[in-house]
Amino acid sequence: MTTPALLHCFAPPARETFTEIVRAEGSRLWDADGRSYIDAIASLWYCQVGHGRTEIIDAIGEQMRSLAAYNVFAPWTNRPAEAAADRIRSLSPHPDGRVFLCCSGSESVDTALKIARVTARLSDSAERQMIIRRERGYHGVNFGGTTAQGIPANREGWGDLVPHFEQMDGDDIESAARLFTEHGDRIAAVICEPIQGAGGVHPPTDGYLEGLRTLCDDNGALLIFDEVITGFGRTGEWFASQTYGVTPDLITFAKGVTSGYLPMGGVICSRRVCDVLEADPDYVFMHGYTYSGHPASTAAALANIDIIEREGLVARATVVGERFQAGLRALQADGVIESYRGHGAMWAARLRGGTDAVGVRDAMVAKGVIVRGIVDSIAFCPPLVIDDADIDTCLDVLADCAPVPA
Numbered sequence: 001m002t003t004p005a006l007l008h009c010f011a012p013p014a015r016e017t018f019t020e021i022v023r024a025e026g027s028r029l030w031d032a033d034g035r036s037y038i039d040a041i042a043s044l045w046y047c048q049v050g051h052g053r054t055e056i057i058d059a060i061g062e063q064m065r066s067l068a069a070y071n072v073f074a075p076w077t078n079r080p081a082e083a084a085a086d087r088i089r090s091l092s093p094h095p096d097g098r099v100f101l102c103c104s105g106s107e108s109v110d111t112a113l114k115i116a117r118v119t120a121r122l123s124d125s126a127e128r129q130m131i132i133r134r135e136r137g138y139h140g141v142n143f144g145g146t147t148a149q150g151i152p153a154n155r156e157g158w159g160d161l162v163p164h165f166e167q168m169d170g171d172d173i174e175s176a177a178r179l180f181t182e183h184g185d186r187i188a189a190v191i192c193e194p195i196q197g198a199g200g201v202h203p204p205t206d207g208y209l210e211g212l213r214t215l216c217d218d219n220g221a222l223l224i225f226d227e228v229i230t231g232f233g234r235t236g237e238w239f240a241s242q243t244y245g246v247t248p249d250l251i252t253f254a255k256g257v258t259s260g261y262l263p264m265g266g267v268i269c270s271r272r273v274c275d276v277l278e279a280d281p282d283y284v285f286m287h288g289y290t291y292s293g294h295p296a297s298t299a300a301a302l303a304n305i306d307i308i309e310r311e312g313l314v315a316r317a318t319v320v321g322e323r324f325q326a327g328l329r330a331l332q333a334d335g336v337i338e339s340y341r342g343h344g345a346m347w348a349a350r351l352r353g354g355t356d357a358v359g360v361r362d363a364m365v366a367k368g369v370i371v372r373g374i375v376d377s378i379a380f381c382p383p384l385v386i387d388d389a390d391i392d393t394c395l396d397v398l399a400d401c402a403p404v405p406a
C-alpha cells in the first residue's frame with residue numbers, strides 16, 4: 001500500500017488520519033463530515049479578518065487578471081508591492097523606514113537575522129555576528145529561525161545549526177545583561193517576540209522589553225521584534241512595539257498582514273538600519289526571494305488592511321480580549337483553571353496542576369472549538385471578527401473540558 005503523498009507539518013510521518021477542512025466563513029469552519037467548529041486560533045494565529053472575505057478574494061482576482069506575478073529583483077517593480085510596503089511602513093513605528101517583502105514568517109526571520117549581521121559588517125563591526133535568542137521563543141523553521149528558537153524540541157535533530165547564537169532567559173532581564181557583559185562587542189542583535197506566541201502566550205514581564213532596548217543601545221546591537229503573530233492589530237495596536245512603547249530596529253511580520261489569504265511576510269527596517277544599507281551606492285543587497293513583492297499577495301495585503309481599518313479591528317482586538325479575560329478570570333475564581341495570561345486578542349489558560357494540555361485540546365476540538373494546547377496551557381487567538389456568543393462558547397467548552405476541580 002502506498003502512503004499518502006502529503007507529508008504534513010509538525011506531524012508523525014506515519015500518521016494516516018487527518019481532519020479535512022472544506023469550508024470556512026468568519027470565525028467558523030466546517031469539515032468534510034459536515035461538523036462545524038469555532039476557529040479559536042485563527043487557523044495558525046493569522047486570520048485577523050475572518051474567513052471567506054470576498055473583498056480580498058476579488059482584489060486578488062482583479063490583480064491577477066492584469067499582472068498575476070512578476071519579480072521585484074532589480075530593475076523590476078510592481079505597483080501593489082510598492083503600495084503595500086508604503087502602507088505597512090506608514091502603520092509601523094518606522095514611517096521613514098523601508099520594508100522588505102517575502103512569503104512567510106520563517107523567511108522574514110532569516111532575512112532580519114541576515115540584515116542584522118550585514119548591518120554590523122557595513123558599519124565596520126564584522127566581529128558582531130552573535131544573535132541572542134530567548135527561552136521559549138518561536139521564530140519559524142528555516143535554519144536561522146530554527147537556531148533562534150528557544151523551544152529545544154524544535155532545534156534538535158537537524159544537525160549543526162547556525163553558529164554564534166546564545167540564549168537568554170524568557171523573563172529575567174538580568175540574564176540578558178550577563179550575556180552583554182560577556183559578549184557585548186560581538187552581539188549583532190537580540191531577537192524576541194514581544195508577546196511569545198507558540199511558546200505559550202507569554203506577555204513580557206515588566207521592564208523586560210525596555211531592558212532589552214537599553215542593553216542593545218548601550219552595546220551597539222540591534223533589537224529585532226518578531227511580530228509575526230503580534231503584528232496587524234492582534235495586541236490592540238497595529239504592532240506590539242506600539243502597545244509596549246518599545247521601538248525595535250527591525251520588525252518581522254507575516255500572518256495577519258494578509259490574514260493568510262495568500263502567503264506573505266516581511267521585515268520593517270528602521271531609518272538607522274536603512275542609512276547603513278544605503279550609505280555605499282556600490283553595495284548590493286544580495287538577498288531576495290523569487291516571490292518577494294508578489295503582486296497578488298501584496299494586493300491581498302492591501303485589501304486585508306483596508307478591512308482591518310474600515311471595521312475597526314485593531315480596537316476590536318481589545319474588546320475581544322476583555323471578554324476572554326473576564327471569562328478566564330471567572331474560571332480561575334471557580335478553580336477551573338490555575339491561571340491565565342495574555343494581551344489584546346491572544347490568551348492562554350493554564351490548566352490545574354500543570355495538566356498536559358493535549359487531552360483537553362482534543363476534547364475541546366471534539367466539542368467544536370479549535371484551540372492550541374501548549375504544554376499545560378490552552379491558547380486562544382481568534383479572528384478579530386469573532387462575536388461575543390462564540391467567545392462565550394469557547395470559554396464554556398474550556399470549562400467543560402478542563403480537569404474537574406477537587
Ligand SMILES: Cc1ncc(COP(=O)(O)O)c(C=O)c1O
Nearest residue numbers: 104105106138139140226228229
Ligand atoms: C513569532 C513567529 N515567527 C515566525 C513564525 C514562522 O512563520 P511561518 O510559519 O509563516 O514561516 C511564526 C509562526 O508561527 C511565529 O509565530
